[in-house]
Amino acid sequence: MTKPPVKAIELWFEFGSNYSYLSVMRIEALAAAHEVQVKWRPFLLGPIFQALGWTSSPFVVQKEKGAYVWKDMERQCAKYGLPWTKPTQFPRLGLLPLRVMLAAEGAPWIGEFARRVMLLNFHRDREINSPEAIGAILAELGQPVDTLLARATSDPVKARLRAQTEEARARGIFGAPTFFVGDELFWGNDRLEDALAFAAGRPLDASVQGG
Amino acid sequence: MTKPPVKAIELWFEFGSNYSYLSVMRIEALAAAHEVQVKWRPFLLGPIFQALGWTSSPFVVQKEKGAYVWKDMERQCAKYGLPWTKPTQFPRLGLLPLRVMLAAEGAPWIGEFARRVMLLNFHRDREINSPEAIGAILAELGQPVDTLLARATSDPVKARLRAQTEEARARGIFGAPTFFVGDELFWGNDRLEDALAFAAGRPLDASVQGG
Numbered sequence: 499m500t501k502p503p504v505k506a507i508e509l510w511f512e513f514g515s516n517y518s519y520l521s522v523m524r525i526e527a528l529a530a531a532h533e534v535q536v537k538w539r540p541f542l543l544g545p546i547f548q549a550l551g552w553t554s555s556p557f558v559v560q561k562e563k564g565a566y567v568w569k570d571m572e573r574q575c576a577k578y579g580l581p582w583t584k585p586t587q588f589p590r591l592g593l594l595p596l597r598v599m600l601a602a603e604g605a606p607w608i609g610e611f612a613r614r615v616m617l618l619n620f621h622r623d624r625e626i627n628s629p630e631a632i633g634a635i636l637a638e639l640g641q642p643v644d645t646l647l648a649r650a651t652s653d654p655v656k657a658r659l660r661a662q663t664e665e666a667r668a669r670g671i672f673g674a675p676t677f678f679v680g681d682e683l684f685w686g687n688d689r690l691e692d693a694l695a696f697a698a699g700r701p702l703d704a705s706v707q708g709g
Numbered sequence: 710m711t712k713p714p715v716k717a718i719e720l721w722f723e724f725g726s727n728y729s730y731l732s733v734m735r736i737e738a739l740a741a742a743h744e745v746q747v748k749w750r751p752f753l754l755g756p757i758f759q760a761l762g763w764t765s766s767p768f769v770v771q772k773e774k775g776a777y778v779w780k781d782m783e784r785q786c787a788k789y790g791l792p793w794t795k796p797t798q799f800p801r802l803g804l805l806p807l808r809v810m811l812a813a814e815g816a817p818w819i820g821e822f823a824r825r826v827m828l829l830n831f832h833r834d835r836e837i838n839s840p841e842a843i844g845a846i847l848a849e850l851g852q853p854v855d856t857l858l859a860r861a862t863s864d865p866v867k868a869r870l871r872a873q874t875e876e877a878r879a880r881g882i883f884g885a886p887t888f889f890v891g892d893e894l895f896w897g898n899d900r901l902e903d904a905l906a907f908a909a910g911r912p913l914d915a916s917v918q919g920g
Contacts, residue, residue: 550771560761562883566896573903577913672773685777688899692784702788 505532507697508678510539510671511612513592516557516571516585519620520687521675523580526609528690532698538608540596541666542659543589543674549667555589556673574687581621590619592626593659597650598636600658607639614638716743718908719889721750721882722823724803727768727782727796730831731898732886734791737820739901743909749819751807752877753870754800754885760878766800767884785898792832801830803837804870808861809847811869818850825849 509525511518529536547555557564568584575582595615602608614635619626626632633643649655666676670683677684677693684693692702720736722729740747758766768775779795786793806826813819825846830837837843844854860866877887881894888895888904895904903913 550773560883562761562881563896565881566883566894569894570896570900573913577903577915579915670773670776672771672777683777683780685774685781686899688897689781692788702784704788704790 504535505697505699506535506537506679507693508537508539510541510666510674510676510678512541512543512589512674513595513612513615513619513626514555514589515543515674516567516588516620517687518675519616520574520578520580521677521690522612522616524578524687524690528694532694532700534694534697536609538599538603538612539662539666539678540599540659541671541674542593542596542663545663546667546671546673550672558588581617583621583623585619585623587625590626592619594627594629594632594647594650595635597655597659598632598646600662601646601649601652601655602641607641611635611639715746716908716910717746717748717890718904719748719750721752721877721885721887721889723752723754723800723885724806724823724826724830724837725766725800726754726885727778727799727831728898729886730827731785731789731791732888732901733823733827735789735898735901739905743905743911745905745908747820749810749814749823750873750877750889751810751870752882752885753804753807753874756874757878757882757884761883769799792828794832794834796830796834798836801837803830805838805840805843805858805861806846808866808870809843809857811873812857812860812863812866813852818852822846822850 507525507529509521511522525536543555547553552559557567571584572582574580592615595611599608599612602611615626615632618624618631618635624631629647633647636643636646669678673685675687675690677689679693679697682693682696684690684696695702718736718740720732722733736747754766758764763770768778782793782795785791803826806822810819810823813822826837826843829835829842829846835842840858844858847854847857880889884896886898886901888900890904890908893904893907895901895907906913
């Protein structure tokens with residue numbers, strides 16, 4: 499008997515993105531329930547928005563939508579049982595933790611790392627780009643802080659983040675979070691359940707849904 | 710004993726809007742299950758988008774998002790069990806049926822009228838702005854065609870549609886469908902279940918959701 503191929507979902511996300519926060523917090527538990535593997539795909543939203551002609555997040559550029567988004571985040575976090583504090587700075591730069599995700603790609607602790615960075619931004623309302631803040635999270639996880647920070651800021655890892663951002667643009671990504679299952683793109687935290695059902699080979703179900 | 714106030718949800722929608730199609734088709738059955746009354750609020754998206762600085766639908770202006778939206782519509786319609794044909798013209802002008810909704814406000818058949826206009830656009834891929842097309846739907850519903858079309862194109866009804874569009878803008882609406890429950894705004898078909906739960910006084914539930 500041949501083994502069936504491992505089913506996988508790619509999560510393309512940014513640490514500055516509030517809707518990415520919802521998916522980063524939710525995806526591992528849901529994917530495990532669907533027996534689907536999570537592939538973490540950090541990228542930079544800034545160059546994507548610039549390519550679309552925007553100078554910042556659409557939630558900053560479009561003030562009506564921006565006003566709504568913070569209300570929506572309160573309600574969505576209450577629905578999912580996630581903590582929420584509106585960040586006093588938005589969007590926050592999270593270049594260093596994105597690079598750490600790539601420097602430690604495939605490590606079993608990167609999901610937990612991603613959640614702790616997100617909680618720092620969207621629950622504790624703190625900066626997420628300093629070696630001190632990110633080093634503290636790595637230390638909590640029992641990882642070698644200096645080695646990982648050095649690797650994260652090395653030229654090959656910096657180049658990988660640029661390349662992954664370019665790949666995002668080339669694959670038609672226009673916001674975050676975005677999920678890929680093979681070549682199928684699903685946009686937004688509201689589509690996480692649909693994307694997982696698709697990855698698991700189940701029909702999308704209107705009555706069992708989280709988003 | 711005093712009666713509890715009737716719980717209501719306002720559906721702000723446009724016949725040219727594809728995500729409005731999903732909500733127009735779904736709302737009456739779901740609202741009835743929640744014992745919530747539906748208030749139909751037709752308005753024009755064009756002036757809203759112009760106020761935001763866009764020349765057309767964001768799905769036309771932003772080509773990456775546009776490409777995604779048609780794929781998403783296929784999947785969402787399959788999920789909800791709704792028919793779907795990508796319109797050969799988008800967005801379609803639906804000024805006349807919007808005016809009919811106002812001319813017949815409060816009539817018990819306007820939900821069915823709205824669904825048939827939406828199916829004409831997003832299933833049969835036909836124009837929705839001619840007196841012939843709209844008259845045919847009114848006749849199918851057993852309504853007085855000439856009287857209603859005359860009322861729909863009268864100055865007071867034209868003025869009401871303009872006023873309702875201005876109200877949409879003043880209340881912070883930036884897209885369709887939008888739901889209001891009292892002063893609480895919920896944006897997008899993905900929030901219909903949340904808005905109904907809120908209207909019914911139930912907590913939002915991450916495990917029973919359709920969007």
